[in-house]
Amino acid sequence: MVKLTPELINQSMQYINPCRERELDLRGYKIPQIENLGATLDQFDTIDLSDNDLRKLDGVPYLPRLKCVLLNNNRILRIGDGLHETVPNLSSIILTGNNLQDLSDLEPLALLPHLETLSLLVNPVSTKPYYREYMAFKFPHLRLLDFRKIKRKDRIEAQEYFRTKSGKDMLKEIAKKSKMNATAAAAEAGAKGGASNSTRLANPEDLQRIRDAIKRANSLQEVERLSRILQSGQLPDNFELQLSKNGMTQQNGNASGGGIEAMDY
Template sequence: MDMKKRIHLELRNRTPSDVRELVLDNCRSVEGKIEGLTSEFVNLEFLSLINVGLISVSNLPKLAKLKKLELSDNRISGGLDVLAEKLPNLTHLNLSGNKLKDISTLEPLKKLENLKSLDLFNCEVTNLNDYRESVFKLLPQLTYLDGYDMEDREASDSDGEVDGEGVDDDEDEEGEEEEDEDGEEEDFDEEDDDEEDEEEVEGEEDDDEVSGDEEDDEFGQDGEVEDEDEDEDEDEEEAEAGKGQKRKRDAEDEDDDEDDEEDD
C-alpha cells in the first residue's frame, strides 16, 4: 500500500487537524521520500515511518507540535538538517537501522534544542570508538542515547514516551484494576448466594425429616389410642356377655325353684 492511500485510511473520516498520532509503518514511499503528509496535520504529536524505504526526509512538512518521530529501518544516510527546520519541538528521535556512518552526520541535530532522546541502534556510527561520549558531547541537550543516560542509567518508561501517553496507560491500568475488583466482588457475592442456597436446601431437608418424624409419632400415638379403644370395647363385650350368662343362670334357678314348689 502506498503512503498516500495509507494516510487516507488512517484518517478514518477525520480531518488532519484532529489527528494526534499517525502510524504509517511498512507502507511504500515514492522514490524514497515522504508523500501525502501535509502541514494540515497541525496537532500531530507522534509520527511513525518505520520500514517505508525512506532515503530522505526532505519532504517532511512543518509540524510544530510533533514530539516523537520514528524513522527506524530505513535507508537514511544524511540530510538531517531539515528536522530542526520542520520539527522545532521534537523531543524523541529514533534513527535505528539507517545508513548513518559518521558523527558529523548528526551535527544538524544540535539545533533541536528540545531533543531529549536519540536512538541509533544498528547504525554503523555506533561502531566508532568513544561513540557515546562523542554523541553526548556533540548534543549536550540529550538525556538518553540508545535508552541510557551518560551514567549508563536506563530511561524510565515515562521518559521514553511522549507527554500524555503515559497518563492514558495509567488510566487504563486503573480501569482494569477497578474491573478486577468489581469482578472479585461479584464472585464473592455469587459464592455467598451459593452458600445461602445450600443452607436453604439443607434446612428444607431437615424440616422434611422433622415433619416425617412428627407424622410417625402421630401415627404411633393414633395406633396406640386405637389399640386402647379396641381393648375397652373387648372388655365391655366380655362384661355384657358375663351379665347375659348371669341373667341366664338366674332365670334357670328361678325355674328350678318353681318346679320344687309344685312337687311339694
Template sequence: MKLTADLISNSPTYINAIKEFELDLSGSHIALIENLGATRNLYDAINLCNNTVRILGNFPELTRLQSIYIADNRVASIERELATQLPQLHTLVLSNNDIAELVDLEPLREFKKLQHLSLVNNPVAFKPHARLWCIWRLADSLHVLDFERITLAERKEAKKLFETPKGGLSDLAKSILEIESSAANTFVPGEGLGNQSANEVSQQDTMDVDKQQSIAELKARIREEMAQVEAMEEFV
C-alpha cells in the same frame, strides 16, 4: 508507494503507549517523505518504521509533532532544516538505518528540545567514541541515547575528549568534523521506487506483525526511560 494525502487520511491513528496522538504510516513501502502538510499539524507522533526512506527531511512546519519513529528504513542523511521544521521534537528513533559518519548527525545539533535519540544498529554507532561524541556535540537537552541515560560522568569525559583546556576543539574533534558526509554520495534519485518484486513485497508484508511488536517494545522502553529521567535530579 508514494506518501499521498489519501494514504495519510486512510492510515490508522490512535493514542500510543506514551499518550501521544500518533499517525501510523509504518510498513507502507514509503520511499520519500512528502505531503505531510495533509496531517494539518494534528499529531504528536508519526510512525514511519519499516519503510524505505533514505532522507529524513522534507517536512512542513509541524509545531505539534514531538516524536518520530523511523526505525528499519534506509535513512543515510538528515536534512539541515529539520529542526526548524519540527521545533518541538523531543524523541527520534532512528534504529536500524544507514547513517554512516558522525558528521551526518550535525543537523541534530539545532534541536532545542531533543531528549531521546536512538541510533542503534546504524554504522555510525560503531564508530570510535560515537556515544561520547553524540553526548558532547548534539543537543544539550539530550537525556537518553540508545535507550541508556546520559550521566554527568559521561558528559565530563566527552568534554575532556573533544575540547581543549581553553574550550577549543581537540585534534580528535577536528578530525571527525573534517570527514566528508558519506550521505552526499549514497542517494540516487528514484532508487528503490517501484523496484520491488511481488515476492519482495509479500515477504515484507509477512514481517509486519513482528515489526509492530518491535515498535511497541521501543515505545515501552522510551516510556520507562522518560519516567526514570524525570525522577533523577543528577541528569541534566
C-alpha cells in the same frame, strides 16, 4: 513501494498511544520518501514511519506539534538541514536499523533545541570510536542515547576528552566532513533547482500566505490547487512571483484571479 499521498495519510490508522499522545501510523508501506505531511494539518504528536524504504530524513513541512518520529528499519543515510526550523519541538527520534555512517552525518540533529531521546542502534555510526563521548559532548540536552541514560559523569568525561589534542583533532575532522556534506547537499539542491518543477519547503509565513490566498480565491480550481500546496508543504519555485501577481490582479479588481491559476504545480 507506495507513495506517501494525502489520501494515504487520511486513510491510515490514527490513535492515542500509551503515552497519551495522538499518533499517526504510516508503518510498513515501503514509502520511498517523505512528502505531503502537511496533510496531517499538524494534528499529531507522534508519526510512525518505521519499516519503510526511506533513504533521507527530509521533506518535513512546518509541524510545531510533532514531538516524536519513529523511523526504525528504513535505509536512511542522510539527514537534511533545517529540521530544527520545520519541527522545532521534536524531542524524540528513533532511527534504529538505518544506514547512517559518520558522526558528521548527525550534525543537523544537534540543532534541534528539545531533542532528549535518540536511538541510532544498528547504524554503522554507533560503532565509531568515541561515539557516546561525542554525542554527550555535542548534544547537551540529550538524556537517552540508544535507550541508555547519559549521566553527568559521561558529560564530564566527554568534555575532558575533547580538550585533549586527539579530541580537538576529531572535532576538526568531523566539522570538515560536515562542511563537505553541506556543500554536496547545496550542489544537489542547485542541480534540482534547474528543473522547471523544483520545489522548496514552506515556512510558517508561507503557510499563512497560502491560507490567506485560499480565503481570497475566486474559483474552486484556485482553492483546490492552493489546498494541495498547503497539504504537501512544498512550494513551486515560482510561487512567490505568481502569488504576488495574483494579489496585484485582485487589488486591480480583476475577478479572474488568473495569476494563481497559471501556476505550474
